[in-house]
Amino acid sequence: MNPDAFAADLEEKPSRLAELAAVLQHEDPWSPLGVSAESADLVLLGMGSSHYASSVAAARLRSRGVRAVAELASSDLLPRTGPGTTVVAVSASGGSRETLDALERIGDTGATVVGLTNVDGSALAERADVVVPMLAGPERGGVACRSFQHTLAMLLALEARLDGSPSPAPLVRAAADASADLLDREPDWLPAVSEAALGPDGTHLAAPARRFSSAQQSALMLREGPRLAAVGCETGDWAHVDVYLTKNTDYRLVLFGGSRWLDGVREWTDPRDTTIVSVGEDLPTAAATVRYRGDTDDDVRLLSEALVMELVAARCWQAQA
Template sequence: MDDAPSLMFAEAASAGDVVDRQLSVNAKAMEDLAAHLRRSDPPFALTIARGSSDHAASFAKILLETRLGIPVVSQSPSLATLYRREQPKLAGALALAISQSGRSPDLIETGRAARGQGALLVAMVNEVDSPLAEEADVVIPLHAGPERSVAATKSFIASLSAIMQLATCWSDDAAARAGMEGMGDVLKQAWRMDWSEALEPVAAVRRLLVLGRGLTWPIAAEAALKFKETAQLHAESFSSAEVAHGPMALVGKGDPVFAFTPCDAAEQGFAERLAGFAERGAQVIAVGSGNIVAPAAIQLPTAVSSDAAVTSIAMIASYYRFAESLARHLGLNPDEPPYLSKVTRTR
């Protein structure tokens, strides 16, 4: 490959500016939606998404459940599109559909069915003239701009920031508002983080385990997906709470573990899990604030916010730069992952 910046690099680099613009432009619409949700008090929420957007949906589940006490379930699009079963009764529920293109037939049909069963359909989409947006009761534009890279980056971060803004306005929590207001600057700082120490160790392997917990588990899932898409590595993501139920038996001396350390109540238990891997000789590469202690670990820096959710979002911003660099280091084009396209048409 030549030395010209890839589309993936350019688009991921713009995430801080995207978030600054999004939070400002969407402020009134988000406050209006939050006020409506406080009045209607939905008994639960469901998410509708695929791929990277489904990782954003997992982030929404953790954030809404921990900060608002709203149960969140993932709606299988196949229920409406493949099995042709009537949707469960959803009167009063919030249905959150997340999509960059808004053009995947399964998401459109599932959103339509959820709305038909009485849910309030909120679509977080980058393309506001898309069929999914047309189906929605409320459209929250991601304002990421045209995304030309097949591997979604800035639209994923924009999805996370939109979810953060929704949860913050809905809860009306002052501390969360303070963290949200500085999110763009934190993301710009995150983009400048140097993870080059991990480049050679990861380039030397063909498979690795990617761990997170709580708010960083969706980040780990997204990172594992991008390892597959851009670097053609067999990466599997797990919550550190689940890894002991089988996957841990597959990790031994020299095996790589790429870990996104949570910076909330989950941190201590996560650190203990990483120490266990390190004691067995695994090569632990840990992203975090430096509070964890894992022998022989490579410690990668992260941009830190007063809000754990914002710090988690910053981790994926730093990771995207690393993933793009890794692909190029391996002689791959991060803009042309094999067999993939921008819009996935699943039924």
């Protein structure tokens, strides 16, 4: 793992997303599946950021009436599969041992195995019946950052195929523009965000359930790169599980906007003068706010907002080197 290479990987996000959008404009990477919303029976498997993205994708599909679940590949309680089941195994490296082990445990049940991976010829690609490439390019920093974003985009393409909606190519293009905007204006927003978000007692991050992956991925980036304490939470659940630390710690909260449960957060953070960073939404009590191109579109947020804390993590990591 290398902090400078990680930062360079982040800087490639706009160009890689633009390339992905061009592909999705003309191709459906999921066309070999031949399933419909009515017949689909999906099991998404992965670890870490792969699972974060898969969990949001599965919830979105269920909300559209598609049978879909996301499970940690390491679970001993994997769903029963058989003919008609599509197992989507997600691993950027294609070598996640837990994901490969899950496929071994599933065995020859007649399920179709799809490998969503970023590495051609990987062990996962060899095991899969169908391979869907992430097209994120090599991540030389050793951190799954672009591949996380591309996993979400590819799973949105699966959603589009199943519910008959248009290709997500325009959305991916908009995410490229949003990422470019954040990168271009980094000197304007990053110092204040870093000062407010990185506290002596760690960083807490909250996002709406439909974008919970943003909080999880952002926390992972702080832990994986600069090795800082960080934890992700769902905004509505925050008042049930995370509120307690606002009373007796130097609590730092990064809020990804758009939750209908924001009042439950402000009920406790306003009177306690909690230090808050607001991403994608204006909040009068925020110590720092980050707005970016396209941040009023919820799906652009989903594909773009994690870059804020990825960049914070990268610069902090570089400063430690």
